[in-house]
Amino acid sequence: MRIFGLRCGTAILLGSLCAGISLADAPPGAPAACTYGFFWRDGFAPSPAFPGQTRAPAPARASAYRVEVVAGGLDHPWSLAFLPDGRMLVAERIGRLRTIDRNGHISEPIAGLPAMKNGPPGALWDVVLDPAFARNRLVYFNYFAPPLAPASTVEDEGLRWIAWLRLAPAARRGVDVGQGHVARARLSEDGTRLEAVRNLVDGVLEGRLRFARDGTLLITSGTPAGAGVPTDGEPQDLTNAYGKVLRIRPDGSTPRDNPFYGWQGIRPDLYSYGMRDVQGAAIRPDDGSLWTSENGPRGGDELNRQRPGLNFGFPLISYGREYSGALIDAGLTARDGLAQPVYFWTPSIAPSGMTFYDGALFPAWRGNLFVAALAGKRIERLVLDGERVVAEEPLLLERCQRMRAAYQGPDGALYVLTDEDTGQLLRVLPGQGS
Numbered sequence: 001m002r003i004f005g006l007r008c009g010t011a012i013l014l015g016s017l018c019a020g021i022s023l024a025d026a027p028p029g030a031p032a033a034c035t036y037g038f039f040w041r042d043g044f045a046p047s048p049a050f051p052g053q054t055r056a057p058a059p060a061r062a063s064a065y066r067v068e069v070v071a072g073g074l075d076h077p078w079s080l081a082f083l084p085d086g087r088m089l090v091a092e093r094i095g096r097l098r099t100i101d102r103n104g105h106i107s108e109p110i111a112g113l114p115a116m117k118n119g120p121p122g123a124l125w126d127v128v129l130d131p132a133f134a135r136n137r138l139v140y141f142n143y144f145a146p147p148l149a150p151a152s153t154v155e156d157e158g159l160r161w162i163a164w165l166r167l168a169p170a171a172r173r174g175v176d177v178g179q180g181h182v183a184r185a186r187l188s189e190d191g192t193r194l195e196a197v198r199n200l201v202d203g204v205l206e207g208r209l210r211f212a213r214d215g216t217l218l219i220t221s222g223t224p225a226g227a228g229v230p231t232d233g234e235p236q237d238l239t240n241a242y243g244k245v246l247r248i249r250p251d252g253s254t255p256r257d258n259p260f261y262g263w264q265g266i267r268p269d270l271y272s273y274g275m276r277d278v279q280g281a282a283i284r285p286d287d288g289s290l291w292t293s294e295n296g297p298r299g300g301d302e303l304n305r306q307r308p309g310l311n312f313g314f315p316l317i318s319y320g321r322e323y324s325g326a327l328i329d330a331g332l333t334a335r336d337g338l339a340q341p342v343y344f345w346t347p348s349i350a351p352s353g354m355t356f357y358d359g360a361l362f363p364a365w366r367g368n369l370f371v372a373a374l375a376g377k378r379i380e381r382l383v384l385d386g387e388r389v390v391a392e393e394p395l396l397l398e399r400c401q402r403m404r405a406a407y408q409g410p411d412g413a414l415y416v417l418t419d420e421d422t423g424q425l426l427r428v429l430p431g432q433g434s
Contacts, residue, residue: 095123112194296320349376353405359412
């Protein structure tokens, strides 16, 4: 199936509907001149299912830190991977893969990437190293490929994509507008090109790639939802990858212990489902569990602890609404058999890439989860007690930048990518009193 997804954040297509486009006053802690999205002060506040599921208090002590700009001039950087030689692989959304050295020098684009199509979902998303990269030099990435043939006679691609979104699911399947893939390749010894590129999974959309402790590859995938259009139940359709977490072996084969392996009419690589737009994923160091962040529609952004076979309920339940303000499925936030988020945000912060911290530079941060926020223009520091968020602290508000992803570096610093035309790679280090 050839398919395309559209996300809030595509200003040229969505106008004032998307967070981060319309002008509004800045929240406390942000510069007065900073502008935020149309919905950031939305008063919709659904009741949580349990205490602490939203609006956690600030920690007892605020973090002290300083920020360095490692590199700038990146075109909407989406992801980062640390190479053993000290360089970093950085994927730019438009379809470029580069390296950045310790001094912040950005290389020319790495050759050998497959043909990509840049649109509102982007062309290149996540990039991760094989656990045995030092030996095999394998990298994994997900990307959006162009259609095999023209999808429409409409010359304006933005209008064509919006028209596609309005089609019924059955009609969408007959329209070739491109397709997302997860691929594997070998990075050459000199780091200038990819070799032996091979697609492993087809039909994904955006999302993150993370290796589990058992060596399997966990893949998150968003949905064609966005721009306020209904999702048509696609996260509940177990034949596609949209709104799902998938699990495969590094060679692309399917583990036989997947929760739905051998079930008729269900994808064998399916791990969990019922999510809207999963743009963040992190493996928790202490127990190896997978946690994900999910963009809701208007409000209802979620933090989820993944387990095999779980249904997280979208669009049957949601803590958000349609962009029009209409309730989703009569406003239900819980149903029997559907998993609850560990935490949710209203209004939307648009959570993206995230990381658990277990380094030595910030002793007070050990065990905390750091979530990059696009519309929220911050890094959310979440203090956990087991599987409950007990404190929340916004960081980097003073920079007034859309934050795409956060990573713990080999040096124990926190590295952050900003989502801008001239995006930056930031390094967060201890400040006075840390």
